[in-house]
Amino acid sequence: MHHHTRAATGPLAVLVVTWNSAAVLPGFLDSLAAGMKGLDWRLVVADNASSDDTVGVVRALAPDATVVETGRNGGYAFGVNAALRAADRWADGYRAVLICNPDIRMAEGCAATLVEALGTPLPDGSRIGISVPLLYEEDGALIHSLRRESSLSRALGEAVLGNRRAGRFPRLSELVTAPAAYRARTTADWATGALMALSRECVTACGPWDESFFLYSEETEYCLRARDRGLATRLEPAALATHLGGDSRVSPRLWSLLCVNRVRLYRRRHGAAATAAFRGAVLLRELSRAALGRAPARAAVGALLGAPQSFQEV
Known part of the structure; x- marks a missing residue:
């Protein structure tokens, strides 16, 4: 049995930040029933002033969802915080938080596996505060989602060797590429934020996400802040999801x-x-x-x- 420090009650709060996401949302909403299997959950969508029909799609396909129209594209952390504030107003509270990109498709039971892991004590005295799934690209390729904290030797290793080669050496790369790491429950400094479960304890201890990061590094900062408070990030290899955006080439x-x-x-x-x-x-x-x-x-x-x-x- 897991020993949670504080019994959090209420449903799982499923938070999605959207920005011109109308094309990917129907598939996401469609996959929720299987992904959330066995859980009591409630959906919050924070929309960062989409110019397409994102809000209309949510209202039509998920009429029970809480929709927060933030009024501007203030970035990812800004959207997460708007969604968290909406969940904080629920009378019955929430037991944990699942933060999802709308281009995520969870396999059956994914969320329950992630939530079940939260609060698990680790040998070093910390607990699991953030759990993440095995992520795959649409074509079935594994996404290397686990990361080490930035360091000078890692930045140099990536500069000289390139990510993939440097990944084999923990001191020379932020990217965790060892196949064994993705076959086991692996604790990491941080993980990419396409899908993560946060314990209620973690949300309370860490407070709001850092909105000074418009995009990128906000999940890094959050995972490191959680680790500073004794709340670790861990991969749950039994939880599976596909990320349609995957490692797409960025602008x-x-x-x-x-x-x-x-x-x-x-x-x-x-x-x-x-x-x-x-x-x-x-x-x-x-x-x-x-x-x-x-x-x-x-x-x-x-x-x-x-x-x-x-x-x-x-």
Whole structure:
């Protein structure tokens, strides 16, 4: 039996942040019955001012859902916080939170497996605060969703060796690629945020998501903040889901945002000298890719070299 520190009551709060998601939502809503099997759950959709019919689709296909129209595209963490505030107003509370991208398709029983894991004590005295599933691309390829915390040696390893090769060496890559890690219940510093279950304890201990990250690094920051509070992130390999967006090639603008936000987050947890070195390693990696003519890398180089104030935290 799991020993939860605080018995949380009420349904599972299923939170989805949408932005022009009308095309993928019907499939998502359709897959919920199987994915949520065995659970009492309630859906909250926070829509970041979609210009398509996202809100209409939710109202038509999921009339019982709570729809929060945030009024602007304030980013992913902004949407998560709007959805969390809506769930906080429920009279009966909620026992845990499931944060889903609308382009996720859960296999049967996925959510119950994730929620069941929450609160499990670990040998080091921490507990599972965040559980994540095995994620697959649409074509069935495994997505490497587990990550290590950023470090200078990892940024350099990725710059010199490239992600896939560096992934074999824990000190040289953020990406966890070892096949064994995805066959077992593996604890990681953080995991990509397409689908994650958070214990009520974790939501209470960590407070709101950090809205200063518009996109990318917000789930990293949240998982590291949870870990600081003794709440670990763990992969549950018995929970399966497909991510339609998967590792799709990102636009130059989004890739530069990802690179800049990695440095901003590093800056919060390390001193100025260490941050300068880390930023240099990230820059080295993007320069080597820009030399191969990759537009996203070129944009990232510009962003990393430009406006140094974007790396200074208020």
